[in-house]
């Protein structure tokens with residue numbers, strides 16, 4: 148038996164009743180111990196409240212929305228939406244950006260739309276976004292060659308901030324956060340993946356929404372820029388089934 152197989156066999160042989168310290172290398176990474184202990188408590192709590200939860204979720208997922216959010220640790224979509232594991236398909240990156248070349252997000256969109264047939268994509272920005280702050284600061288300086296990943300990645304957002312500047316100066320951070328969400332919604336509406344979805348599903352195709360999460364009080368604000376397939380009225384499907 149190879150070493151890897153032996154290790155795997157050992158892992159499988161351990162049951163969920165094993166103490167967390169027996170399931171991980173807490174002696175090597177003590178700073179992660181607390182996380183393992185919390186995970187253990189969480190798994191036990193969920194299984195005790197709903198014994199069918201894990202067996203029910205194991206075979207597959209059926210999320211109803213795709214969330215495109217910021218990597219920011221303060222905006223965990225499942226938590227702020229009071230949702231459960233399995234509810235939301237997620238792609239998060241700095242400042243919730245989308246570009247046609249982003250195949251990580253393109254692939255996530257394809258899975259969400261083709262496999263799970265989600266009807267809603269939500270782009271959610273948030274107040275006090277560090278990605279937007281960084282782009283805003285860069286926009287006020289003379290352009291420089293983008294030699295680092297973060298500079299290249301934020302280039303479209305920096306250009307947006309620059310374009311929003313008036314003779315009074317750069318836009319406010321709040322305004323850039325909102326306009327950035329609106330820009331990503333536009334980018335998604337023009338994306339090949341969404342256009343293909345509309346061709347494939349017609350009026351049942353996906354609707355793209357723009358939201359902003361307010362770190363100040365934990366609430367989400369709808370920017371009311373939702374757009375679905377051509378010929379559909381935003382909101383028309385809410386509350387009743389048209390198709």
Ligand SMILES: [Zn+2]
Pocket residue numbers: 217218219241242243273275276277278279
């Ligand atoms: Zn952010």
